Amino acid sequence: LAAAARRRRPWRSGDRRDGRRHRYKRRDGRRHMNTIGVSANRLEILQIAKAVAEEKAIDQSIVIEAMQEAIEKAAKAKYGQEHDIRAKIDSVTGEQTLWRIQTVVADEEFEDESKELRLSEAKKIDENLVAGDELKEELPPFDFGRVAAQTAKQVIMQKVRDAERERQYNEYKDRVGEVISGVVKRVEYGHVIVDLGRAEGIIRRNDGIPRENFQTNDRVRAYLYKVSRETKGPQIFLSRSAPDFMVKLFAQEVPEVYEGVIEIKACSRDAGSRAKIGVISNDSSIDPVGACVGMRGARVQAVVGELSGEKIDIIPWNYDDATFIVNALQPAEVSKVVLDEEERRVEVVVADDQFPLAIGRRGQNVRLASQLTGWQIDLVTESADSERYQREFQERTDLFMKALDADETLAQLLASEGFETVEEIAYVAPEDFITIEGFDADVAEELQERAREFLDRLAAENDAKRKELGVEDPVMELEGMTPSFAVRLGEEGVQTLDDVAGLLAGDNTRLGGA
Numbered sequence: 001l002a003a004a005a006r007r008r009r010p011w012r013s014g015d016r017r018d019g020r021r022h023r024y025k026r027r028d029g030r031r032h033m034n035t036i037g038v039s040a041n042r043l044e045i046l047q048i049a050k051a052v053a054e055e056k057a058i059d060q061s062i063v064i065e066a067m068q069e070a071i072e073k074a075a076k077a078k079y080g081q082e083h084d085i086r087a088k089i090d091s092v093t094g095e096q097t098l099w100r101i102q103t104v105v106a107d108e109e110f111e112d113e114s115k116e117l118r119l120s121e122a123k124k125i126d127e128n129l130v131a132g133d134e135l136k137e138e139l140p141p142f143d144f145g146r147v148a149a150q151t152a153k154q155v156i157m158q159k160v161r162d163a164e165r166e167r168q169y170n171e172y173k174d175r176v177g178e179v180i181s182g183v184v185k186r187v188e189y190g191h192v193i194v195d196l197g198r199a200e201g202i203i204r205r206n207d208g209i210p211r212e213n214f215q216t217n218d219r220v221r222a223y224l225y226k227v228s229r230e231t232k233g234p235q236i237f238l239s240r241s242a243p244d245f246m247v248k249l250f251a252q253e254v255p256e257v258y259e260g261v262i263e264i265k266a267c268s269r270d271a272g273s274r275a276k277i278g279v280i281s282n283d284s285s286i287d288p289v290g291a292c293v294g295m296r297g298a299r300v301q302a303v304v305g306e307l308s309g310e311k312i313d314i315i316p317w318n319y320d321d322a323t324f325i326v327n328a329l330q331p332a333e334v335s336k337v338v339l340d341e342e343e344r345r346v347e348v349v350v351a352d353d354q355f356p357l358a359i360g361r362r363g364q365n366v367r368l369a370s371q372l373t374g375w376q377i378d379l380v381t382e383s384a385d386s387e388r389y390q391r392e393f394q395e396r397t398d399l400f401m402k403a404l405d406a407d408e409t410l411a412q413l414l415a416s417e418g419f420e421t422v423e424e425i426a427y428v429a430p431e432d433f434i435t436i437e438g439f440d441a442d443v444a445e446e447l448q449e450r451a452r453e454f455l456d457r458l459a460a461e462n463d464a465k466r467k468e469l470g471v472e473d474p475v476m477e478l479e480g481m482t483p484s485f486a487v488r489l490g491e492e493g494v495q496t497l498d499d500v501a502g503l504l505a506g507d508n509t510r511l512g513g514a
Contacts, residue, residue: 043094044094045067045089045094046094048063048067049063049064059163061091062160062163063156063160063163064089064091066156066160066163067089067156068086068087069087069155069156070151070153070155070156070159071087071096071098072087073151073155075087075139077151079100080114082114083114083115084100084101084102084115085098085099085101085139086098086099086101087099096141097138098139098140098141099138099139100136100139101115101134101136101137102115102116102117102134102135102137103116103117103132103134104116104117104118104122104129104131104132104134104135105118105131106118106119106131107119109131117135119131164233165234167198168233168234168236169229169234171198172196172227172236173227175224175227176224176225176227177224177225177244178224178248179221179222179223179224179245179252180196180201180221180222180224181219181220181221182194182196182197182219182220182222183195183220184214184217184218184219184220185216187214187216189205190205190208191203191204191205192208192220194222194238196236199234201222201224201237201238202238203222203238204237207237207238207239207240208241209241209271209272209307209308209310210271210272211272211308212272212308220240221240221306222238222239223239223240223242223248224236225238225239225244240271241269242269243268243269243275244267246267246275246307246312247264247267249303249306250277250292250299250303253294253299253302253303254291254292254299256286256288256291257279257291260282261281261282261286262280262281262286262291262292263279263281263282263317264277264278264279265278265279265280266317266372266373266374268368268369268371268372269310270367270368271307272309272310273311273364274310274311274312274313274364275310275311275312275368276315276328276368276369276372277292277312277372278315278317278327279292279314279316279317280316280317288314288316288317289314289316292314293314300312300314313368315327315328315330315372321339321346322337322346324373325348325369325375325377328368328369328372329348329350329358329366329377331357332350332355332357332365333350333351333354334348334350334358335349335350335351336348336385344375345375345376345378346375346377347380348379348380349380349381349385350379350380350382351381352381352383355379355381359379366379396414396419397411397412399411399421400414400415400422400425403422403450403451403454404422404425404450404454405450406450413436413438417436422451422454423455425447425448425451426454426455430444430445430448433447458483462482462483462484463486465487465490466486466487466490468490469490469495470490470495471486471495472495472496472497474496474497475489475494475497475500
């Protein structure tokens with residue numbers, strides 16, 4: 001545009017010998033704005049706009065708008081920044097039009113001579129004009145000087161650059177979640193800059209696969225997980241370590257996954273080392289694990305090759321949490337699983353010789369299994385589990401012998417039947433006792449009576465101790481308060497309702513809660 005605007009023209013009368021133009025004045029003393037010259041011919045304008053639009057992959061109208069803005073800025077620099085000057089380039093013919101706009105205002109409201117026109121003066125030009133109308137004064141084309149041409153170039157470049165950034169953002173924000181390919185442009189401090197064709201993406205150091213080295217011009221595939229709008233243009237973040245990248249690769253390599261016949265329900269990765277995926281088939285005739293492995297492992301090997309040799313365990317997913325957890329810990333064999341659904345915690349018992357296999361190198365196997373299943377997994381060996389069970393069994397036996405005044409055989413029988421506390425014995429349904437071999441209604445009634453007497457004695461002892469510690473009676477009326485907990489409050493110096501109200505959350509947690 002700058003080159004076209006400054007093309008040479010023949011010398012005319014009125015030109016000074018040094019190449020500068022005379023400034024003509026009207027007879028009324030006002031400067032005449034009709035300097036002679038042409039900024040650029042119509043064909044060149046449209047050709048430039050088309051070429052820039054194609055190069056930057058933006059709409060031609062945006063380039064034309066940028067040119068109009070550049071012309072307006074140059075015109076204001078020539079005629080004065082105080083003027084309201086507007087330019088128009090016809091997108092079909094390339095014809096350029098330049099106007100100075102003045103708003104018609106009432107005589108008493110007239111303030112700015114450059115942008116406003118008194119109504120009385122406007123009536124002399126056109127009787128139909130009223131306050132609020134705009135009067136357009138067409139201005140002639142003008143030559144771009146060196147400074148004006150440079151300014152126009154900067155305006156156009158900035159406008160085109162902004163349009164290009166907006167186009168890049170709009171193009172890639174809808175592609176989040178896809179695997180895209182590119183060419184490595186450069187590597188900076190471990191961050192890989194990828195040329196995507198019409199934009200650049202970045203694989204940050206923590207989003208790459210460890211020990212994976214890229215050279216300039218290497219082709220690379222990555223998972224697009226985020227596009228953010230930044231001042232210097234959109235930032236396109238790519239990842240090769242995300243679990244979703246592996247899921248997308250399997251969708252590309254396994255037609256059944258792409259078609260939805262097989263679903264990948266979960267995936268966990270230790271990028272570059274090992275990964276686990278949980279798969280399930282919606283068609284009972286198709287083995288999900290075999291389909292993902294492929295003939296002679298061809299399908300899974302294609303994914304492994306893309307991930308720099310990362311080992312992949314393909315695990316059958318199951319709606320039963322315990323079964324899925326057992327599968328996830330493969331290749332270790334599990335002996336027993338105990339679930340705590342409230343805490344989403346599971347205790348897994350394995351044979352002593354299977355424990356290292358279940359843990360994995362540096363805890364990798366159990367960590368990946370925990371991420372895959374969404375459960376916190378606690379591994380215990382059979383020997384440790386047995387020792388703990390025997391210790392707890394003996395503790396319950398001793399408790400029942402003391403509380404129920406029973407012999408060791410009876411106490412062991414109750415402990416083996418799953419009773420853990422005296423409260424359970426005292427308030428369980430009598431029918432539950434009768435199901436125990438050798439127990440009848442009389443034995444059940446006697447045991448429950450002894451259990452209640454023990455609890456009453458314990459409550460009385462705790463209540464007496466509570467009073468001794470100074471814990472007031474109103475505290476006992478609080479919902480959920482028990483004598484044993486009141487004793488604990490007294491031991492911590494909490495004696496009144498005001499003291500209870502002043503307890504910090506941390507103190508209440510330390511006390512165990514009411």
